[in-house]
Amino acid sequence: MGGGMHAYYYIFGVAEPTFRCRLPLNIWPDEDKYQFINNTHQLLIETWISSTSKCDTINGSKCTDFVYDRSVFGRTFTEDANFVCTNAVKRTWLATVFQIGAISAYGLVFLLLMELTSSSHTSFAGNLALIAYTFGEIVAALFAYGARNWLNHKWFNSGYIGLMLFYLYFVPESPYWLFNKKKYAQLEVCLRNIAKINKRENTEWFQLYRQLIQDSSIQMKTTIKPKKKNIRRILIRLCISGLIAFVTMLLYIKISYGLGAMNKNLSPHWSIVIGAIVEGIGYISASFLITTRLGRKYTLMVFALFTSLYVLTIPFIKENYPIVTIVISQMGKLTISGAVSASWVYVPELFPTSIRGLSNSIFVFTGRLGAILAPIVDAALGDKYIKLTFYIYSRITFIMIGIVTLLPETRNRSFNDDNENNNRIAAEQSEVQ
Template sequence: MEKNYAYSVLELIGWGKFNAMIFVQCGLSWSTFEIWFVNMGFVIEGTKEEWNLDTFTAGIVGSFMQVGLMLGSLFWGYIGNTYGRVKAFKTTAIIASAASVLLTFAPDPYVVGAGLFAMGFGLAGEISLGGTVFYEYCPPSKRYYMTLMSAFLSFGAITVTTIALLVSLYNTTGYHNWRVIVAIGSVIEIISMFFRFFMHETPAFLITQNKQSAADKILNIVSLKNTGKELSQVDHCSASLNPNELTQEILAHKEDKISTKGALKRLFTKPLLKTTIILGLVYMITHYSFSGFLYFMPEFLSEFSTSTAYAIILIQQLCGIPGVILGTYLVETRLGRRLTTNIFNILSGVAVIVFCFGDSFWFVVIVSGIIFMLVFLALSSMFTLGPESFPTSVRSTGLSLAMVCARFGGILSPIITGYLLEITNGFYISLALFCGAYIVSGFLVLLLEETKGKKIG
């Protein structure tokens, strides 16, 4: 795996205020992504009620968001790899904000589908570029914070679920609950968009484009913010590094500029071929289960009142936070990224099947809470393993391909699950598929290399 000169300098500067600010900005993009991802359950339920759709048709409407996510992953991977991570990252927020307004005032299911497609197209960049930007600004010794950043997913989910619960209890506007929930989400999306405009391009990307001077300027800004000291000459400030190693890094990156076609060719040839395929399968299978379980949770809880069901969903999302915190710790232990993802994906599958065997309030709360803790633990570990599995010059493209696979699983999930819930014993068949998918993805992870402690650029 390659090394990047920018990472050596970031390590010397160390973690500081600049990194904390990037952590929050990128984390907010993950929060807004999860707000809309969880919102899909309320949108599917709401469209069924407003236009008297059956579960299968509502699932098809919901799948438009996943189609947008899949195509957006391809598009933003190309834009991020060619024109810059941050330039693309800013644009995704504008598209998602515009789509949220369209979705709020959609007059029929067709416009809902169009709004969800546009939303997914924008959000595809939010989740993939948010992780890439943070990773490329992070000192190598602090990259386990990628796992902790997954807490923003939980915060987003908790935020929208709390909104949904309050709306279900106090909505007297005359508008359907799902529209009010979406409208509030739209305001949050627009506010988060403005924070994005003050971000700089990552120095690691600039170096792969042979823009050494521009990268040095950004590194100087990082140094001033973190240490209060100016970084006038990177070489001078890097004296504690092995001079030969640093020179090799600089020379190597004079030829690091790579086209999207070249990135794809590299990803599908050894030694990255196996990583690309396995990681894509893991993302696809995992997101099939995660999307279906999340989208149709209101349907799974239909025996409870709306406010009680939303309260249960809120508790489920709250349980994701200890999962993320535990995951942040475990990826730095002997388990590493790979085994943490492996073990907790399998345990997630086992817990999902247990969910079938009871329907009392406390049984559902406890078992589903455990499921969400395990799922978020595995996801947070996987979101660390993913970026670390690709070198800088192909990272944006590699992660975009993984996200395309994830979205393919996400497209299939609402359609298949929506169909199954219309047939006899469909509830049990759906959960059995979720269980099997988690277990298979857990074993597939074992085919990947452990990235903990490796210099990967």
């Protein structure tokens, strides 16, 4: 939940409210309100401000001082720092910082949560984390609506994250990681604590654990170095998983951040709240579909395909059909959320435990690149060329779907290790015996 609160703080705390040039002191002293005060004030604004660009005066000179409308977002950091017009790109620097901090930590927590559960419950655990993320979005929107001040909102988020640090101290280490690193003493302590919480101390559970340790010693003796073919296969999967992360997070941020400014007839706070609910539906839908015959792979492909179609549709209807645009955008939020959910479950299952941490790091890193790039591109292109991004992103998604066909399905496979590696070890054991 903290990840959602932190990531969506940017939408409200660094939002771009409606603004205009401030009237000179010799025309209207100490002007601090965006709305018209009287007819004289309105006439002066219409006379002084350019009708073609809100960043220029009537003489064509660039504005350096602005008045902001606080009726929607309240006081934002954009207002205090004047991150508009020629300084608009600077807002994307903050987006970069937020994306690095929010989802990078969230990715580690997500993987740990999945590894703290059995292979039969990884889908449930993964989607539980994703649903909690949507609650964070709702909390961010509601608190922004109540606080209406970026600084108060920031202290609220900081306080919540500070409290979470104490909780993380008591979170156990991943049993999969401890076993893979041969930290058997720590592993036994971890498993005993898990068994105690689940009230299973008096079962044959620890006999299975001891047998697991014995089997691992046999596997270590019989395991050979991976062949070049296996290394090449892993490298290909790393590249494809990086592409999946880049494209899905690029589209996720493009759609999610766009909902806050999609239409003036709908409050951005309500847009985000509705979007969070729709996102949760997307996660639940994906968690169901990945357990069906579609599996992880084709669920990801189906959700990505529909996202691509929705993104391609938006520029054709945005100007003339604003309400339909909102509906299509929310449907895009649903499908890209489903794609993200499927990918976060699917990609870790593509790799054995020994390199899952590395593969997940690459997956999160490339996803961050996509998330960082989305607001930068939008700010750099501006309103004039923003439509191009919809066409390009849609085509990139089609390319990703085609490449995903090269990957195997991972449904009903153990989260503990790669099936091909397990089969090879089993064959070697039988030869030794």
